[in-house]
Amino acid sequence: MSVETLGKNRTEQLRFWAGNKVKDLLGYSEDTVVTAAIACLGRRLTENQTKEQLNPLLEDETNGFVEELYVRYQQLLDDKKHDTKGSAVIQQQPKVKKRGIEDVFGDDVEDSTDYGVRKVSKMKLPHEQEEETRLIQTDLTPAEQRKFDEMAMKQIQKLRDKVMKDEDKRRSKGSINKDGAKAYLSEAMASKDRASILQAKINQRMATLNLPGIAKAPVLDKEGRTLDASGKAISVIKHEPTLKVNLRESKRKNFKLEKPDDNQTVTNPYFDPRMRIKGATRQPKAMKFNEAGKFIQLAQKQRAQSKLEELQRQIAATAKKTGISTVAKRVMLTDDNLAKEDPVPEVEWWDKFILVTENYSTSDTPVSQEELLGSVSTPKYREITHLIEHPISKPPPGAAETAPPLSVVLTKKERRKLRTQRRLERQREEQEKIRLGLIPPPPPKVRIANLMRVLCSEAVQDPTKVEATVRAQAAERQKKHLKANAERQLTKEQRSAKKIAKLTEDTSQGVHIAVFRIDNLSNPQHKYKVETNATQFLFTGLMLLAKDNNIVIVEGGPKGLRKFKRLMMVRIKWNEDVRNRKNQEDDKRPKNQCKLIWEGTRKTRYFSKFTTKLITGDPSAAKEFLAKYNCQNFWDLAVCESIVSEDV
Numbered sequence: 280m281s282v283e284t285l286g287k288n289r290t291e292q293l294r295f296w297a298g299n300k301v302k303d304l305l306g307y308s309e310d311t312v313v314t315a316a317i318a319c320l321g322r323r324l325t326e327n328q329t330k331e332q333l334n335p336l337l338e339d340e341t342n343g344f345v346e347e348l349y350v351r352y353q354q355l356l357d358d359k360k361h362d363t364k365g366s367a368v369i370q371q372q373p374k375v376k377k378r379g380i381e382d383v384f385g386d387d388v389e390d391s392t393d394y395g396v397r398k399v400s401k402m403k404l405p406h407e408q409e410e411e412t413r414l415i416q417t418d419l420t421p422a423e424q425r426k427f428d429e430m431a432m433k434q435i436q437k438l439r440d441k442v443m444k445d446e447d448k449r450r451s452k453g454s455i456n457k458d459g460a461k462a463y464l465s466e467a468m469a470s471k472d473r474a475s476i477l478q479a480k481i482n483q484r485m486a487t488l489n490l491p492g493i494a495k496a497p498v499l500d501k502e503g504r505t506l507d508a509s510g511k512a513i514s515v516i517k518h519e520p521t522l523k524v525n526l527r528e529s530k531r532k533n534f535k536l537e538k539p540d541d542n543q544t545v546t547n548p549y550f551d552p553r554m555r556i557k558g559a560t561r562q563p564k565a566m567k568f569n570e571a572g573k574f575i576q577l578a579q580k581q582r583a584q585s586k587l588e589e590l591q592r593q594i595a596a597t598a599k600k601t602g603i604s605t606v607a608k609r610v611m612l613t614d615d616n617l618a619k620e621d622p623v624p625e626v627e628w629w630d631k632f633i634l635v636t637e638n639y640s641t642s643d644t645p646v647s648q649e650e651l652l653g654s655v656s657t658p659k660y661r662e663i664t665h666l667i668e669h670p671i672s673k674p675p676p677g678a679a680e681t682a683p684p685l686s687v688v689l690t691k692k693e694r695r696k697l698r699t700q701r702r703l704e705r706q707r708e709e710q711e712k713i714r715l716g717l718i719p720p721p722p723p724k725v726r727i728a729n730l731m732r733v734l735c736s737e738a739v740q741d742p743t744k745v746e747a748t749v750r751a752q753a754a755e756r757q758k759k760h761l762k763a764n765a766e767r768q769l770t771k772e773q774r775s776a777k778k779i780a781k782l783t784e785d786t787s788q789g790v791h792i793a794v795f796r797i798d799n800l801s802n803p804q805h806k807y808k809v810e811t812n813a814t815q816f817l818f819t820g821l822m823l824l825a826k827d828n829n830i831v832i833v834e835g836g837p838k839g840l841r842k843f844k845r846l847m848m849v850r851i852k853w854n855e856d857v858r859n860r861k862n863q864e865d866d867k868r869p870k871n872q873c874k875l876i877w878e879g880t881r882k883t884r885y886f887s888k889f890t891t892k893l894i895t896g897d898p899s900a901a902k903e904f905l906a907k908y909n910c911q912n913f914w915d916l917a918v919c920e921s922i923v924s925e926d927v
Contacts, residue, residue: 289355293317296351304340312336316348724756725749782817784836789880791840793833795847796917798924799871800829802856810891812846819886821908825894825901830876830917832910834884847873874924876916885910 285293297313305312315336319329326349334341500506505513625638689697712718725733730749738745769777800806800822809822809831816839820832833843853871885908894901902914 285352285355285359289359290317293320293352293355297348300344300347301337304337304344309336316344320348320352722752725752727753779817782815782839784838786836786884789882790834790884791837791880792878792885793840793844793875794877794913794916795831795833795873796876796920797829797831797853797871797873798827798869798921799853800824805851805853806891808846808851810889812843813889816840816843818843818889819884820889821886821905822889822891823894823901823905823914824892825898828898828901828917828921830913832885832913833889834881834886844875848875872924874920876920877913 294313294317297316298308298310301312302308312333315333316329319332324332326345329348330341330345333345337344500512507513626634709718713720723733725748727746727749730745731738734745797805800809806822806824813820813822813831813833816833816835818833818835818839820834821830823830823832831847833840835843851873853873892901892904894904902911905911905914
């Protein structure tokens with residue numbers, strides 16, 4: 280017994296029945312179960328084997344489904360055998376071409392090889408008829424109803440055409456079997472009746488739906504609104520543009536300014552005739568003629584300018600070779616007060632106390648010593664004695680008052696010996712206190728390793744209890760040890776204060792100052808390193824950024840300043856520039872370098888903190904800024920260094 284024996288049509292009927300049955304059992308369609316069931320029949324499995332195969336898919340519904348499946352399969356098999364027996368009678372009768380009724384009704388009717396003997400193979404099943412009736416009675420949307428009506432009308436028209444075509448073919452063929460003719464007529468009449476019934480149902484359904492204006496021309500009222508069959512206005516969705524160009528065009532049309540009408544000027548009380556709407560007008564450009572000789576004069580000026588620049592370059596090169604340019608630039612750096620020499624006084628201040636006259640004698644006549652200096656009895660000479668006044672010698676501000684004592688450096692063996700002696704001394708003191716009864720003796724330190732040796736009898740009597748006690752004591756010692764470590768550990772504020780105290784140096788005897796000059800400080804990495812290290816060493820000072828001349832002034836202790844000098848002179852690679860690393864013209868750029876232009880000590884500081892200042896305008900503003908802190912001489916040193924580096 281196999282599915283192949285049923286044939287294609289009956290196999291499809293069995294598959295369709297199985298699909299509907301699975302949908303009734305599960306509540307939804309499941310093609311996997313249907314395919315598995317048909318496959319079980321194809322492999323000729325027994326009913327019990329099929330139940331085992333489908334049990335994971337259907338569970339409790341397996342038995343009923345398999346039993347009904349095999350009953351249905353047996354029915355289709357019996358129908359095939361019955362049709363096979365009647366096929367001999369069909370073959371004896373003359374063969375007539377099949378009619379086209381199936382094209383009208385779809386797959387409802389299948390013709391046999393003779394009009395006298397006919398079989399219905401694909402009639403509508405009960406559940407299909409119920410589904411069709413349900414679809415007709417269900418409320419449909421207007422779009423779905425229109426589509427359904429069109430399909431129905433096409434099917435009816437197709438049915439009528441087929442009936443007329445088959446009738447013409449039958450008449451052209453001549454006479455046929457009386458039984459076949461009767462069967463054909465009865466079936467044609469039944470088809471016609473079904474078509475008329477379906478048309479009546481469609482018309483009745485169309486009447487109940489009250490669809491607005493189907494297949495009718497739209498009706499407009501006086502205001503231009505669209506009306507339906509009942510006379511109600513229909514809201515028509517206005518098309519809105521979505522493209523940018525269409526949106527701009529619609530806005531331009533909506534907001535287009537129009538000239539007001541004459542009637543509006545009369546009726547509108549707010550209209551001002553003085554306000555005129557002017558349109559966009561383009562003024563024509565007038566022709567401008569150049570005077571004769573204009574471009575010749577411009578060319579002559581450019582030639583003269585180029586000759587002057589060439590002459591200046593030659594003079595600058597000659598002055599650079601002779602060294603005149605360097606001297607001239609240094610002279611320009613001197614202050615106006617220093618450039619102006621004081622006039623020569625008539626009498627020097629150290630001579631005014633001794634001379635009697637107000638000026639030196641410049642006449643040719645000799646002057647005696649008494650006339651010039653006066654006599655010894657003059658009151659001016661009372662202050663002059665044979666004694667010599669020596670100035671009091673003072674130590675320099677950075678020198679220490681007393682030399683610090685030299686620390687004794689012990690060897691590793693000596694340090695161990697001292698530590699052992701201190702530990703033994705502490706233990707002796709504790710033992711003396713225990714003997715005097717000042718402190719209780721410490722409990723024995725019991726571990727798992729020496730458990731049996733320290734607690735002999737107790738460990739034998741109850742070893743579990745003793746082991747628990749020993750482990751508790753060990754845990755207590757561990758907890759005490761961790762607690763002591765936590766108490767000794769510094770807090771976050773204490774660690775920060777300790778670090779600051781370590782970096783802070785004593786500058787009461789004098790402040791160490793260093794001034795650096797950098798050719799180019801445009802790289803942000805270099806600026807970040809300089810500023811961050813100066814802040815970490817607790818320096819005060821200034822990072823001044825100007826065009827082609829950048830200086831860094833730092834003030835602090837000697838130890839930190841020594842490390843900062845190594846940072847500026849050795850560690851930072853001033854020629855590295857991350858932004859121009861891929862540039863192939865790095866060799867053509869001038870080399871960037873950092874130089875220490877001044878280093879010394881001072882009693883007090885110039886600055887209160889380390890800051891950064893950017894000078895974007897005239898470089899002389901940098902000197903004015905440093906003058907606020909009374910250290911403008913650092914700028915002169917930096918400029919002189921730049922001049923010397925250019926000459927080199």
